[in-house]
Amino acid sequence: MLTDPSPAGAPTCPPSHDQLLEALRDVVDPELGEDIVTLGMVRAVACRDGAARAEIALTVAGCPLRTQLRADVTRRLAAVPGVESVEVTTGVMGTDERARLMSTARRAAQGRAVAASFPNSARVFAVVSGKGGVGKSSVTANLGIALARRGYAVGLLDADIWGFSIPRLLGVSGPLRVAAGKILPAEIAVGDHQLRVVSMGFLADENEAIMWRGLVLARAVQHFLEDVAWGPLDYLLVDMPPGTGDVQMALARMLPRAEFLVVTTPSAAAASVAGRAADMARKGHVRVAGVIENMAPYTTEYGRRHAIFGDGGGALLAAAIGVPLLGSLPLDPGFTAAGDAGAFTQLDATSPIAVGFAAIAERLVTRAAPLDMSGCTARLIDHVEEALARPAS
Ligand SMILES: Nc1ncnc2c1ncn2[C@@H]1O[C@H](COP(=O)(O)OP(=O)(O)OP(=O)(O)O)[C@@H](O)[C@H]1O
Numbered sequence: 001m002l003t004d005p006s007p008a009g010a011p012t013c014p015p016s017h018d019q020l021l022e023a024l025r026d027v028v029d030p031e032l033g034e035d036i037v038t039l040g041m042v043r044a045v046a047c048r049d050g051a052a053r054a055e056i057a058l059t060v061a062g063c064p065l066r067t068q069l070r071a072d073v074t075r076r077l078a079a080v081p082g083v084e085s086v087e088v089t090t091g092v093m094g095t096d097e098r099a100r101l102m103s104t105a106r107r108a109a110q111g112r113a114v115a116a117s118f119p120n121s122a123r124v125f126a127v128v129s130g131k132g133g134v135g136k137s138s139v140t141a142n143l144g145i146a147l148a149r150r151g152y153a154v155g156l157l158d159a160d161i162w163g164f165s166i167p168r169l170l171g172v173s174g175p176l177r178v179a180a181g182k183i184l185p186a187e188i189a190v191g192d193h194q195l196r197v198v199s200m201g202f203l204a205d206e207n208e209a210i211m212w213r214g215l216v217l218a219r220a221v222q223h224f225l226e227d228v229a230w231g232p233l234d235y236l237l238v239d240m241p242p243g244t245g246d247v248q249m250a251l252a253r254m255l256p257r258a259e260f261l262v263v264t265t266p267s268a269a270a271a272s273v274a275g276r277a278a279d280m281a282r283k284g285h286v287r288v289a290g291v292i293e294n295m296a297p298y299t300t301e302y303g304r305r306h307a308i309f310g311d312g313g314g315a316l317l318a319a320a321i322g323v324p325l326l327g328s329l330p331l332d333p334g335f336t337a338a339g340d341a342g343a344f345t346q347l348d349a350t351s352p353i354a355v356g357f358a359a360i361a362e363r364l365v366t367r368a369a370p371l372d373m374s375g376c377t378a379r380l381i382d383h384v385e386e387a388l389a390r391p392a393s
């Protein structure tokens with residue numbers, strides 16, 4: 001006869017403690033570039049009768065990342081099969097806990113982010129995809145435009161040195177200008193505001209860039225982070241090379257405090273390939289801020305709906321990796337034409353796709369606004385960097 005191992009015959013809860021912890025390894029503190037389990041921030045996690053509970057220890061009381069961490073923890077736990085509800089409480093680390101966290105963060109900081117020439121408070125979003133041609137560059141350019149329209153200082157870094165397309169899509173060209181030893185970004189007017197753009201396309205022509213290899217790419221991007229007069233940015237959007245190989249991973253780890261925006265087309269197969277970007281995020285300890293579905297079904301003026309590249313893949317992917325679907329952008333021939341003509345800034349603001357970009361920008365601004373990190377972990381990472389700069393005693 002089988003015996004019930006749970007006390008007093010209580011129903012056992014399917015997800016184990018290890019499964020819950022594993023799910024929390026996907027929650028990354030973007031400041032410290034490590035997951036919250038490794039950082040020792042998970043004090044307790046358990047699930048009983050479908051109700052999961054977690055206690056998270058923050059480095060400082062009132063940390064501005066608290067809401068974001070809480071939302072990430074909730075989403076990741078909710079995505080574990082068998083979890084029906086999630087409750088997250090937060091506490092504050094004691095001196096010993098914080099000392100342990102600092103030594104872990106110190107290790108993570110080694111071989112990581114470069115000394116970027118923009119403020120700590122800027123949110124850095126790397127636009128990634130599992131495969132090429134899904135609209136990453138177009139999404140990056142138009143999100144930049146939508147954020148600039150809202151009055152934010154936005155930088156756009158084209159990190160795709162092999163297949164750079166940002167200059168063409170935005171109708172800007174080189175050469176790269178330099179003043180007082182700093183690279184000056186090209187400035188593109190967006191209404192009363194500006195988008196500041198740097199691309200390898202300002203340095204090389206498209207055929208030359210094909211010859212370049214990973215190491216050159218990493219060095220070029222390092223220059224773009226360190227030696228560009230970005231000014232006081234609120235957001236830096238990075239158009240990443242397609243795919244999820246070593247080069248992309250190395251780049252992602254080099255970007256300070258980067259978070260991924262994963263672009264996918266709506267077919268289930270494409271969403272599954274885009275899932276590799278989430279694996280890359282996990283391996284590189286990068287937070288995934290959300291999924292953007294592109295080339296989604298559109299409705300004609302006669303009310304007919306066409307799903308050329310499938311349907312629903314964005315929502316499927318977002319649910320599978322436990323992040324929000326930030327928006328779904330329809331396939332739009334006018335959009336292709338605007339990109340070909342370098343005229344994205346003149347896109348009709350009332351078109352469904354332009355409305356879609358404005359909605360994603362709104363979500364990014366409300367959920368991932370630039371933060372005043374002066375009282376939070378950003379300060380800790382500064383200390384870590386200072387410590388690393390000191391000669392070993
Ligand atoms: N929603 C859309 N509707 C119509 N055309 C689109 C849409 N999104 C992107 N495109 C078009 O698809 C093509 C590929 O887009 P884009 O260059 O942005 O993709 P990508 O993912 O950056 O490609 P790569 O992997 O080569 O860098 C472009 O011609 C672009 O204009």
Ligand SMILES: [Mg+2]
Nearest residue numbers: 136137160165
């Ligand atoms: Mg591209």
